[in-house]
Amino acid sequence: MTTTTPDLDADGVEVDVKPRAISRRTTGSDRVFVYGARTIGASVLVITGGVGLFLGWQARPTLERYGLRFFLEQQWSPDTDVVGIAAVLVGTFQVALVAMVIAFPLALLTALYISEYAPERIRSTLVSLVDLMAAVPSVIYGLWGALLIMPHAADLAIWFDRHLGWLPIFAVPGGRADSPLPALSQYGFSAFCAGIPVSMMVMPMACAVMRQVFSQTPPGEKEAALALGATRWGVVRAVVLPFGRGGIIGGTMLALGRALGETIAVLLILSPAFEIKWSLTEKGGNTVSALIAGQFNEATASQLSALLAAGFVLFLITLLINTLAATVVNRSRSGAETG
């Protein structure tokens, strides 16, 4: 291969070479690509943004009609023109709280196990298993929770009532935990029972996000920690967890968002009741999504608007949580690294 030399004049005098103008404007196929991508982005923006706007627009008449009462009223009886979501919102948060209390430690520890502790050979199998857990349909978790887990959960609720009954969240008014055979029906069908299958549903989502972030920890930093004499846990605490903090928070928030909106498991387990209960283990309760699923069929136009308003409120809450999570993730180191 010969290299070409720059053209010189025959006399050896250099021709006046002008530097090429550098332009950042895209041309040709790049331009098509940019516009194509922008079009797709814009259409998705219209679709997804349209849903949000539509919900808000539909919710307006209800919010105007009931005003603040909509958030303070516990009863939901459209026939008597009393509609409020106070009890339903509290129920939603109770179920999500139970779910996250169970799911967060399990997700974090499982993600750590897979990325740091598991033998190299079985690691990819474990990743697949967690993804498979995320893939198990919610209705199946609902069946599992309602028929297999609920009796045991009720037993546990009785135990809580006996030993931790002084905490209002575990006290069951009317339930006689001290009798030799307490009625399981009073301790089942509760927010606590509904939260267990929901936790199994959201745990793998959180775990997948956390694991993905943990596995991107720079190996150099881990090796540096090991070389300084850190134990395995030392590496996890000093390198992996700080690096993956964004992923931990982001994954948890993602899971919380899904836990708040979960319908079917709650519909199968929770027996509907419209009152605020401080006890997590007492029978009865309701969530926004279960309310919608239970009421939409016989709803008139105005009731549908009320349901959409309830859905809109739920959406705004999850939106707030997700936005906070996105801010945290974007600021974290694992956000935009170039390897």
Place this chain on the structure above:
Amino acid sequence: MTTTAPDPRLDDAVVPAAPRTHLPSRDADAPPAQPRTSLGRMSPDELFVRAGSWVAGLGLAWLITQRLLPLTGLPWFLVVWFCSGLLVTVVATAMTGTAVEVRDRVAAAVVTAAALFVGAALVSVVVYVAVKGWRPVLNLNFFLDDMSGVGPKDPFDEGGIRHAIVGSLIQIGIAVAITLPLGVGTAVFMTEVGGRFARVVRTIVEAMTALPSIVAGLFIYTVWILALGQPRSGFAAALALSVMMLPIIARAADVVLRVVPGGLREASLALGASRWRTVWHVVLPTARPGLATALILGVARGIGETSPVLLTSGAADFTKLNPFDGSMNSLPLFIFGGVRSGNAIAIQRAYGAALVLLVLVLVLFVVARLLARQRSTGRRPRRPGRAPRPARPARRSLRPSRRTR
């Protein structure tokens, strides 16, 4: 590291004596150090302390639950075993090691126990559904027939769930056909083009992942069915699933594309490739396993999602191939209807359908995994008895995701 020269600014202040490194004194009479057999593996001592602690814990747990305290049942036994095993580990480690080692062992035990617990939960779900649902599945007509003209109390050799399987596949197929190009395209736009508008799109898409699935169903129900006067149909259900899945897939794909090393893009652009070619030949192939995972998670969530379908599709008892033509059943809906009916035979059928749905998800999942893996490793069959191939560092560096998976 240890500077002895005092800081001139701190002349008057009391300068603490800099910590000194000290050399270990060697004992001349000590026996020669035993060479370690291997660096990574545990020594016999360590192995004994670790395994022995848990055996001791097992014994303690038996003593406590069976003889000392009235704690009956397997769950209590496991809980006590874990606690006592942890305790013995702490004591045994503290006898020879430092607090750092104790913490390390405890952390390892807790992490492993949590992973085992999660695995047990998954196994219990699968086994429970299989045990409850194997009866109806044994009849071939369960797959080949639908429920038209079959009463809910009829025996298992009549009727089946063909209509639900077909309906589920059609609905999820339409939803994937809508969401995959749009979702990945949006992710490409957000990561590769960028700019202020892309940030707006990213914000909105991330916001919409917060949309609860039931609200997505309610949206389609209000717009498509009530406002536009369309009948409940499989297509409406597919639309509801798409609205739900689109932000999920777009966001997951965005996350995956963002961790593609910028150096790869720059290398491709520096070689003269256009931006489109860079995306198609460098960015997307590098991210392929992650994209497959994103799609799997989206599809898996879509196919098992009952609530949007509950609102939009309606349940038909017969097989229907045209998604625009009236109500269409699907597996989750069939399961939900069966369980809600309260009839023992219908509940068993629902369990059978749940088993089918679980197997369907499993198969889809394995296929997607195999596809992702085959592409990313370039069709190299990996068999155990073979000599390892020489590493190809140049290609290797293109696939950072393989090492980490």
